[in-house]
Amino acid sequence: MNNEAEKPNFITSSLDFIVNWGRTNSLWPFPYGTACCAIEFMSTEVGRYDLSRIGSEYVRFTPRQSDVLLVSGTITYKQAPILQRMYEQMAEPKWVIAMGACASSGGFYDCYCTVPGIDHIIPVDVYIGGCPSRPEAFFDAMFDLQKKIKDESYMKMRTERVKEQWELIKAKTAEAKANAAAMAKSKIADIKDFAVEKEQKLIKKAQFWKE
Amino acid sequence: MESVEKIVSLLEEKFGAQRESLAKWDACVVIAKENLHAAVKFLKNDAPAKMEMLLDAAGIDYLTYPNHEGPRFAVSYAFKSMSTVGARVRLKVLVSEADLKVPTLTDLYASANWLEREVFDQFGILFEGHPDLRRILNHCEFVGHPLRKDYPAQKRQWLSTSDYLVPELEKRLESKGYKVIERSEEINPVDEEFLEGSRK
Numbered sequence: 001m002n003n004e005a006e007k008p009n010f011i012t013s014s015l016d017f018i019v020n021w022g023r024t025n026s027l028w029p030f031p032y033g034t035a036c037c038a039i040e041f042m043s044t045e046v047g048r049y050d051l052s053r054i055g056s057e058y059v060r061f062t063p064r065q066s067d068v069l070l071v072s073g074t075i076t077y078k079q080a081p082i083l084q085r086m087y088e089q090m091a092e093p094k095w096v097i098a099m100g101a102c103a104s105s106g107g108f109y110d111c112y113c114t115v116p117g118i119d120h121i122i123p124v125d126v127y128i129g130g131c132p133s134r135p136e137a138f139f140d141a142m143f144d145l146q147k148k149i150k151d152e153s154y155m156k157m158r159t160e161r162v163k164e165q166w167e168l169i170k171a172k173t174a175e176a177k178a179n180a181a182a183m184a185k186s187k188i189a190d191i192k193d194f195a196v197e198k199e200q201k202l203i204k205k206a207q208f209w210k211e
Numbered sequence: 212m213e214s215v216e217k218i219v220s221l222l223e224e225k226f227g228a229q230r231e232s233l234a235k236w237d238a239c240v241v242i243a244k245e246n247l248h249a250a251v252k253f254l255k256n257d258a259p260a261k262m263e264m265l266l267d268a269a270g271i272d273y274l275t276y277p278n279h280e281g282p283r284f285a286v287s288y289a290f291k292s293m294s295t296v297g298a299r300v301r302l303k304v305l306v307s308e309a310d311l312k313v314p315t316l317t318d319l320y321a322s323a324n325w326l327e328r329e330v331f332d333q334f335g336i337l338f339e340g341h342p343d344l345r346r347i348l349n350h351c352e353f354v355g356h357p358l359r360k361d362y363p364a365q366k367r368q369w370l371s372t373s374d375y376l377v378p379e380l381e382k383r384l385e386s387k388g389y390k391v392i393e394r395s396e397e398i399n400p401v402d403e404e405f406l407e408g409s410r411k
Binding site: 078080081082085110111112113116 | 348349350357362364365366367368369370371372373374
């Protein structure tokens, strides 16, 4: 106990740096493999190329636990709503890699059934060329994605989110205030009407008794 | 092959079929719609080389075919014999655009079910007596038949939500003796929510 307290056991850093460091080095992919690119991804993931060297240790087969949606293969029109749903189910923060020619642009399938690039449906961060793309290209894309994540600012995003919420609260309070004012106005008008009616009735009564 | 030649001549005798002169590599026989079912039954049960297997059913659109006269569509059935090695026969039925109906083969071959669904999906040929004539490759909101020659090649059709296949599944389960306790309902999607970026 004594010993521990004597040595300094804390570090100073910015929160952005720490968060980005954590995110870049634990990018868990969600493989959405529909064609031969998925086979290339398998060889990227296992022994020879070993994607876990850069922290993508686990391939998660559920969108809830993964960070990177990895679209590897041809996406048809029949499949487009499913892919979009997968993307929507992923938790923030999330990134998308379009692997290979088909996912990026539809590839050589220029026909009635193939989506010409998944960016028609979901936002894409990194595109990889090739048909199918080599594991080296995939590593390059992962490094690009890591660079991109390092440029992101957690604090900025947070302030933006807080600002959004603040504006939402403001708008809601303004709405509630306007509603209350309208209510009060209508009530005052009602009371005025009531008073006017009473007065008229009294006048009528007085006239009646006079006669 | 001898048995195949025999089959062709028998088909010509019995069902008024004609040998396709353009087919150089295999025995292809053009047959009338009315005789198709009987001819296939004969091929399956009584022919010299029994055709136990239906390999494929393919639609053909002759719209832009050079020097073609006659009906626009055709359905080509490929048969294979399992008992006589190497015996194969192709039957072709010509279908005019005015009358797109062809008798189904699902009662003879189980594999005809999906093959005919595919031909219906891609060419719009209607198979009379088919138990479940739905689209198989294209999505449920697709309009038109994409492998017809007059379908525009650049035309794209977006799907708003994925096909709802649970009722079919429940039907199949019930036909196998299962009991469906709770029926599921489709959640109808809101128009503004999905595929906003893709609408053009």
